Amino acid sequence: MPDSLPTEPPTVLDRRSGPHGEVVLRRHGDLLQIIANGTFLMDTSDGRSERLLIDAALAELPQGRPRPSLLIGGLGVGFSLAHAANDPRWGRITVVEREAAIIDWHLRGPLRHLSAEAVADPRTEIVRADLVRHLHEASETYDALCLDIDNGPDWTVTEDNDSLYSPAGLAACQARLTPGGVLAVWSAQPSANFEGTLRNAGFRAVRTEEIPVVRGVPDVVHLAVRAA
DSSP states (O other), rough: OSSSOOSSOOOOEEEEEEEEEEEEEEEEEEEEEEEETTEEEEEOOHHHHHHHHHHHHHSSOOOTTOOOOOOEOTTTSHHHHHHHHOTTTTEEEEEEEOOHHHHHHHTTSSTTTHHHHHHSSTTEEEOOOOOHHHHHOOOOOOOEEEEOOOOOOOEEEEEEEGGSSSSSHHHHHHEEEEEEEEEEEEEEEOHHHHHHHHTTTTTTTEEEEEEEOOSSOOEEEEEEEOOO
């Protein structure tokens, strides 16, 4: 959530309905905002936590792992993708996004200026798919999974996202990770219950990094490592 907002009302730039509900892109002053089913998801005000999501995963990987591969769950406003593509240490970068509208806003719409270089990077592939289904059905493995599709494990955008944070969902994450690979999950607030679920699922080195905000509880990144 942004620390402060303009006083004028927001302007809707695009509104689309799909199989998962309504997705809205709106402008509020200088900010662009994505709203899903009436729930604020993210805006272009900062990006610190999205950058930390990528950097923390890379720092947690074993030293000397060449050109690690990365899966980003959720395209959003593109901060995570742009930051990853700006780092030459990453190898293959796959972004899984289920909303066709969000992909279109990046390819041809108002979000293009935030992600055009990253989308054009030869390492980047954007996959339109439901992340939960992709994790269960795909065969590729990655050195890092950086997931940002909800406001956190305790505050999901749609009910079917709940399964991502369940034992079955975390087992699917483990199956997509290489030995020693890192799972990083963004959240708008800490979740001690999710930390426990990660440990019970067999992840090690479970910890939470906080991103301070001006008011309220900090944003966090939950980190966990698949056993080698």
